Amino acid sequence: MSDLSYTPLEQIPKIHATLKKTFDSQTTLPLQYRKNQLYQLARLVRDNKDAFVDALHKDLGKQKLEVVLQEVNSSVAMCIDSADNLEEWAKPEKPKVEPHKEHWNITVNRVPKGAALIISPWNYPLILTVQPLIGAIAAGCTAAVKTSEYTPTVSKLFADLFPKYLDANAYIIVKGAIPEVTTLLQLQWDHIFYTGNGKVARIISAAAAKHLTPLTLELGGQCPVIIDPSYDIKLAAKRILWGKVQNSGQLCVTPNHVLVTRDKQEELIEALKEVNKEFYPNGALHSSSTFGRIVNPGHFRRLKALLERTKGKIVFGGGFEGERGIEPTVVRDVPHVDSLLEEELFGPILPLVPVDSIDEAIQWINNHPHPLALYTFTEDEELKQKVLEKTNSGSLIFNDCVTQVAVHEAPFGGHGESGHGYQFSYYTFQTFSHFRSSLDMPKAFVCTLFVAFEY
Ligand code: NAD
Numbered sequence: 001m002s003d004l005s006y007t008p009l010e011q012i013p014k015i016h017a018t019l020k021k022t023f024d025s026q027t028t029l030p031l032q033y034r035k036n037q038l039y040q041l042a043r044l045v046r047d048n049k050d051a052f053v054d055a056l057h058k059d060l061g062k063q064k065l066e067v068v069l070q071e072v073n074s075s076v077a078m079c080i081d082s083a084d085n086l087e088e089w090a091k092p093e094k095p096k097v098e099p100h101k102e103h104w105n106i107t108v109n110r111v112p113k114g115a116a117l118i119i120s121p122w123n124y125p126l127i128l129t130v131q132p133l134i135g136a137i138a139a140g141c142t143a144a145v146k147t148s149e150y151t152p153t154v155s156k157l158f159a160d161l162f163p164k165y166l167d168a169n170a171y172i173i174v175k176g177a178i179p180e181v182t183t184l185l186q187l188q189w190d191h192i193f194y195t196g197n198g199k200v201a202r203i204i205s206a207a208a209a210k211h212l213t214p215l216t217l218e219l220g221g222q223c224p225v226i227i228d229p230s231y232d233i234k235l236a237a238k239r240i241l242w243g244k245v246q247n248s249g250q251l252c253v254t255p256n257h258v259l260v261t262r263d264k265q266e267e268l269i270e271a272l273k274e275v276n277k278e279f280y281p282n283g284a285l286h287s288s289s290t291f292g293r294i295v296n297p298g299h300f301r302r303l304k305a306l307l308e309r310t311k312g313k314i315v316f317g318g319g320f321e322g323e324r325g326i327e328p329t330v331v332r333d334v335p336h337v338d339s340l341l342e343e344e345l346f347g348p349i350l351p352l353v354p355v356d357s358i359d360e361a362i363q364w365i366n367n368h369p370h371p372l373a374l375y376t377f378t379e380d381e382e383l384k385q386k387v388l389e390k391t392n393s394g395s396l397i398f399n400d401c402v403t404q405v406a407v408h409e410a411p412f413g414g415h416g417e418s419g420h421g422y423q424f425s426y427y428t429f430q431t432f433s434h435f436r437s438s439l440d441m442p443k444a445f446v447c448t449l450f451v452a453f454e455y
Contacts, residue, residue: 061293112140114190135428216421228378237271243401369417
């Protein structure tokens, strides 16, 4: 795909040179500069709230409430939070050391890594662009931000607004697709932050390795759900379906499938039917103003084909609208090897996979790559501990779905196939910072060759 509105390829090395030059000039170093830019980024989003709502509706069919609550408000809040906490985060740290090193004046300094490259995806194109940028600005880096070609209206809006609100020599939007990313990746960056899928992540990793560039990979995967048979099934159904229908299931932490004990499948199906009726009394597609659309006809066809090949039985849903609408669809009795479990679904389809026991569910999870999130519905503290100890995932959530993305005070990131590195507030600041230790030895020091006593 190429587009005249994309950043010309020959412009990309010039952008890189500008960002390097600005960083070397130390313009982005003072904390006051970084705070100003963070407040400006908050203004960029807040002042243009309606334009972002319209752009997201045009590109993704997203509804206003979803955009305002999940992307606009969170972006603004995170900018302000980072600006307000920056002095504290950036403070040099005096680590606790062994007594004989106390006079060595040891300090851990947070220094910016340099010129960063941020590559953002299409599914939450506002917050997933702003979120890493906040960390880059807070840390004192400059940044090129490559937005997604699948959300051209949002990308254009960012490209128009960046120079109006931010330092145009320090933060630059690159619009484009694979050729533009390929050109960006040939250059030496001081950190690369990629959000997207595992296949492209391997291309990014190989390119980063050539320059030994540190890398954050925010990827996806198949986030499973386990339900303890003694848990309130109606409540679990409500929270699972709520997680599944947001952005029409195009969310990296959406519950991908439910591992349900055979004796509870029927009860879960009835509960999901009831909840679906509560959410969309007149159907999700034709009458609801809160249900989104699939990003493009290609992904729509991919999901349709997976549904056509499943050996499970559709319980409800399975209806389509045009080239982008898919109803919330629950599929029962999905066997352990099935089209619906081949890849991350990234759509409003919820497969129910019967298992004989919770132990079998845990085994299933351990036989698959580490997911970005694991959801477990239980009030049994022993089972919680068992799931914590016996499984692995980016994060572990008990008794809810998706709400972990609202907890900006804790790190968010994948593990193994779902990525590596962390983001959210302080953790994004940390990602774009180098922890540079320094030591200032007093004149009176006599070399002890490190250990002043014997063990
Ligand atoms: P995508 O295909 O839009 O890819 C992201 C970027 O990679 C785009 O800028 C695109 O131009 C570039 N790209 C695509 N193919 C390329 C190639 N061959 N060479 C170089 N660059 C290339 O994004 P996507 O994969 O459709 O996004 C969805 C995925 O992202 C899902 O797996 C989802 O789970 C994951 N995701 C993760 C998070 C997180 O925070 N962990 C958040 C959102 C989405």
